[in-house]
Amino acid sequence: MTVVVFVGPTLSQKEVRACLDATILPPVRQGDVYRVARDKPDAIGIIDGFFEGVPSVWHKEILWAMEQGIPVFGSASMGALRAAELADFGMIGVGRIYEDYYSGTLQDDDEVAVLHSPAELGFQPLSAPMVSIRATVARAQSEGVLPPETAAAMLRASKNLHYQQRLWPEITAQMNGHPGVADFTSWLPEGAIDAKADDARAMLHAMAEHLAGDPPPMSDAERTEPTLMWKALRRRVDGGDPDADQAVVDELRLNPDLYARLRDRAVLALLSREDASRRNRDPERADLVRQMADHRARAGLVRRADLMGWLQDNDLSPEDYEMLLADAARIEGAVTARADDLDAQLLSELRRSGHYAKLRDRAASKANGGTSERRTGADRLRFVIWYFETRLDQEVPDDLESHAISLGLAGRDAFYDLIEAEFLYCHRDGGPNDAPA
Structure with a gap:
């Protein structure tokens, strides 16, 4: 008889084996239940799972496991959350924490979340x-x-x-x-x-009793619809299509300038991911929501149907999209944390790229024609609309404060000053109308 239990900080492996003879795996993450369910274990137990940093276990893979006739138990932590959400579909929840989530007494994920040591130290x-x-x-x-x-x-x-x-x-x-x-x-x-350990032990005992009774396989589990997102998950777990992915990257290499820009961005994403891991500072949910709002505005994905179509066109699941947003948030966080050191390095990059002399001369010319006159709010609005709609040919961002900070400025007022000087410079009598290189 094969039993699989996903557990980490809630119970030690020794405590699990004192209750149940099981194959013990680390806290569950997306794809793990599908991966083990392919081998048809007699039961799956979920205690711990990852909440941040990696995509969480997907409801659909639990439903698919139950569709294969495998009973899935949940308790204590991530297991209690998923059991409360899927109890009506046949997942077996055990313990007070599960009951409180199922009844609505508990709702927040942070009720069961804990900080723990890495796998090498036993998820303490x-x-x-x-x-x-x-x-x-x-x-x-x-x-x-x-x-x-x-x-x-x-x-x-x-x-x-x-x-x-x-x-x-x-x-x-x-x-x-x-x-x-x-x-x-x-x-x-x-x-x-x-409380989590008590509920986890109760679940292990319930699994042992259930299996001792030689129960028949589950037969009334909800059928898993073969959606594109579900197919994408299975393709990733089953090995994906590396040849197709490599072919796309090879097409990119035929455009050396675009390849160089995206390569540098990819390296920055990897370095930011490593930095966030060292600091244990993964993006908060609010950061992901803001990144999604910015991306949808830039890409014109106004309706949910537009976003879902974009995901399908780009071979992404919602979980993949969340990882993409997390990378963007980590990059933004790394840039913000190093804002005080960036200007000197930017000047070096300008010199290396050949843009320095032109921008130096432009800045000097702009300074010679400066004005100390204070502008009204209406003037500022006119400058903002001109800058974004005429100069950049794009819509005015909803959040000018965040936009200013993303440019390394102190805030909205500093941004107003910047574009006011640009407007006056570009509208001098006989003045230049060139955009910065």
Whole structure:
């Protein structure tokens, strides 16, 4: 009998094997369930999974596994989330955390997210999950260690912390002066509850009991529609079509200038990815949403149907698109972090490319005709419209502040000053009307 369990920080391999004889794999990510389901195990258990940095396990691959007659269990962390979402399709959820997500008592992913060590160090948890904090505080209140007001304040303080910063010393330090905190700190080593571990063990025992009963294969699982996105996932996991990908890159090489630009951008993406990994600073959801809004505006993908058509034309799944946006966000973050050091390097690149002398002379000519007159808001709007619609032949960005910062400026006001000087320079009597090279 073959059983596969995806687990990381919630339980050690030793703890898993004490409950169930299983093949133990790292926290699940996109494609992993499909990959193991091809070998037809007798059951799959999902405890931990990745929330950030890599695409999360896809609902459709779990549905496909169940369609093959494989029972899929979920608990504690990512498993509880997916089980709550797919319970009506046959996924088997176990434990209080799963029940709270299924009922809607819990909704946020960060309730189960934790910071953990890398695989080489055994995915050791380095922060406390919010669900365990809630269970621990509830026990402390029921045992009279914490008064209700302090318990409520402690939960608010914990929830306001980023999940990576949820450590008991950090939490109790914020509660200094509240009644009962000193007693709680002394009580904590023996009284703390590991809610995720408790639910994970319950799931492993449920899997053992289920398999001991020699259950028949699942027969009523939802059929997985063979959409383009699903086919793309299976193609990637099954090996894809490397010859076709290589052929596209070879076509690119026939345009040396475009190849050089995209090669440099690709290298920057790889370096930014490595930098973010070292710093443990992957893009936040808000960064991805902003990148998507910028891309859709530039590409004219106004409607959702336009975006889905673009994904299909570019052989991308939504998860692939999210990775593309994450790369763009990481590049932007790396550029912003080094803004103070960029100007000197930009001057070097201008000299190397042969553009320096022309822009130097242009800047000097512009400075000689400068004005100190303060412009009105209407003037500024006229400059902005002229710059984007006439000079650049594009729409005015919705967020001029972000646009300014992306150019290495302090903000919107500095951008206004820049384009005002450009407008006046280009509209002098008999003045130049050349664009910067």
